[in-house]
Amino acid sequence: MKKQRNEAVQALCFVLPSLVLILTFSVLPILMNGYISFTKYNIIQKPQWVGLANFSRMFKDQYVWAALKNTTLFTLFTVPIQTFVSLVFAAWIATNFQSRYGRMVKSALFIPVIASAVLVGTLWSLLLSPRGPVNMIMQGIGLDPINWLGGKLSSLLSVGMVSVWKNIGYFLVIFYAGIMDIPASHYEAAKVDGATVWQQFFYITLPSLSSVTYLVVTLGTIWSFQVFDIVYTMTGGGPGLSTVTLVLTIYNAAFKEYNMGYASAVALLMFVFVILIQALQKRLVRAGREG
Numbered sequence: 001m002k003k004q005r006n007e008a009v010q011a012l013c014f015v016l017p018s019l020v021l022i023l024t025f026s027v028l029p030i031l032m033n034g035y036i037s038f039t040k041y042n043i044i045q046k047p048q049w050v051g052l053a054n055f056s057r058m059f060k061d062q063y064v065w066a067a068l069k070n071t072t073l074f075t076l077f078t079v080p081i082q083t084f085v086s087l088v089f090a091a092w093i094a095t096n097f098q099s100r101y102g103r104m105v106k107s108a109l110f111i112p113v114i115a116s117a118v119l120v121g122t123l124w125s126l127l128l129s130p131r132g133p134v135n136m137i138m139q140g141i142g143l144d145p146i147n148w149l150g151g152k153l154s155s156l157l158s159v160g161m162v163s164v165w166k167n168i169g170y171f172l173v174i175f176y177a178g179i180m181d182i183p184a185s186h187y188e189a190a191k192v193d194g195a196t197v198w199q200q201f202f203y204i205t206l207p208s209l210s211s212v213t214y215l216v217v218t219l220g221t222i223w224s225f226q227v228f229d230i231v232y233t234m235t236g237g238g239p240g241l242s243t244v245t246l247v248l249t250i251y252n253a254a255f256k257e258y259n260m261g262y263a264s265a266v267a268l269l270m271f272v273f274v275i276l277i278q279a280l281q282k283r284l285v286r287a288g289r290e291g
Contacts, residue, residue: 030271037264047261054265064266066241067249068273074160074245075224082164082171083216087209089168090175091201097180106176110169117166121233124162125149128234152242155235159243163230167223171216178212179205214285218278225274246270 037054039047058064089109096102112120127134128148135145148158182205190200228247231237237244237252246266254263 033264033267033271036261037268039261041260041264042258043260050261054262057262058265058269063241063244064246064249064269067244067246067266068269070156070241070243071225071227071245071270073156074163074227075221077157077160078164078167078224079217079220081160082167082220083213085164086168086171086216087175087213090172090179091205093172093176094179106169106172109172112166113169115166117229118233120162120166121230124158125234128158149235150239152239155239155243159227159231159234162234163224163227166230167220171220174212174216175209178209182208210285210289214281218281221277221281222274225270 036047038049038051040050040053041047089105093102093106126132129135130145130147130150134148139145146154149155186204186208187200190204195203226247227245228251231243231245231248232251235243237248247270250263250266250270253259253266
């Protein structure tokens with residue numbers, strides 16, 4: 001009995017540091033955000049309890065609804081594209097992993113991942129400006145220039161494509177690791193049976209990557225809802241409200257209006273929305289496996 005108690009104490013000692021970090025930097029901030037969302041708080045004065053006033057204002061605020069719509073459209077646009085493109089590149093690199101070109105492509109696609117998002121946003125703002133290189137190339141081949149960051153739809157699509165370009169390398173590495181983990185014997189047996197490359201991809205690679213794909217989609221969804229730096233540096237939320245996102249709304253409320261209570265209420269809305277989306281994704285995946 002004493003030995004079991006000692007083992008339990010030792011196990012607790014190993015777990016305790018991680019548990020303290022999780023409670024301090026994850027659970028406690030969420031609880032504090034929940035409390036502040038019911039108060040009027042501007043950092044200088046003490047929080048004043050206002051009940052549901054922040055939430056009442058939030059549901060009437062067209063700025064928040066525009067941000068929610070833009071964030072949802074941004075997610076629906078970026079997640080499928082970056083998942084598909086990163087999977088295709090990962091499959092190609094896996095079949096050419098001994099090739100010099102395979103290693104070069106993998107390295108080239110991973111460079112945007114380690115680059116600063118502010119740097120990426122600033123760079124693409126210059127490239128997509130009305131007199132930037134992209135429009136100069138379009139004019140050179142006889143096409144009309146496009147105001148990429150000045151139109152309501154084109155601005156959101158442009159920011160979305162830049163986000164996809166930056167994230168592809170990260171998800172490519174995840175897919176690549178998943179593909180390399182598939183036993184080579186599966187492909188060898190398929191080749192003996194006369195399966196083509198496409199048949200091997202659809203009947204071996206894709207089913208084996210179901211859990212990896214779920215991880216990529218989950219991370220992509222969370223990151224899309226958290227997008228801020230690229231939007232802030234490229235458009236600042238404009239033109240109008242066409243690229244305003246939930247995190248940008250939180251930033252404006254907290255650090256421009258100094259209304260921490262309202263910012264916390266919007267943050268709580270985003271938290272609940274992401275949790276609901278993840279629950280729906282998990283249910284769909286479970287239904288697909290059972291079906």
